């Protein structure tokens with residue numbers, strides 16, 4: 001699903017910051033990977049690259065076999081909308097929109113008619129156990145419920161990949177478990193799940209853990225093992 005070939009990220013400035021050192025990485029479709037590292041180690045940088053929110057300074061990123069490293073902003077936005085869902089620590093819900101509206105907004109640029117967007121949002125909220133809170137404003141929801149709305153928003157477009165940046169960082173342990181259970185259900189249905197966390201309990205639930213330290217990812221995949229784009233489905 002995801003292949004990085006010598007992908008690196010440098011932020012401009014004086015001095016420039018090499019936030020991610022060249023990394024080779026392969027994540028299979030349906031995998032559940034945790035990325036663990038201290039603050040400032042490059043976790044969000046890596047997630048932003050994987051999520052097509054930012055472009056690598058070097059290297060090639062193949063997403064489902066397609067080189068997406070040098071695509072235009074417009075193409076990356078289209079691929080992001082079709083393939084990738086995001087869940088952030090701070091939920092990032094619009095406070096003056098209902099739960100259902102927040103979820104439906106994720107489908108705004110898909111060409112799906114409004115009526116169908118709302119129906120899909122209701123279905124997604126049902127899936128995360130919030131069918132009784134469709135019309136609630138985020139301020140009236142608990143932290144756990146807000147994160148479930150955010151998960152509904154991530155899954156409503158039927159993404160191939162869900163990227164999570166500290167998804168349980170603002171939750172108590174009960175709600176954290178409920179959120180992880182939901183994310184793992186998605187993964188069981190075939191969604192590739194990539195979770196950034198500094199919580200060892202969250203990382204342990206993944207099939208595989210990657211460490212990141214000072215922008216270096218380990219264990220890195222050996223470059224010899226890389227397949228060519230043509231071998232991907």
Ligand code: ADP
Nearest residue numbers: 011017019037038039040041042043044045046
């Ligand atoms: P983490 O998510 O692990 O805390 P980040 O990926 O956010 O780490 O940051 C990695 C490094 O890159 C840090 O040194 C950070 O200060 C720097 N950095 C992150 N974003 C930017 C940016 N937009 N411009 C300059 N430096 C940045």
Ligand code: MG
Nearest residue numbers: 040043044045
């Ligand atoms: Mg971060």
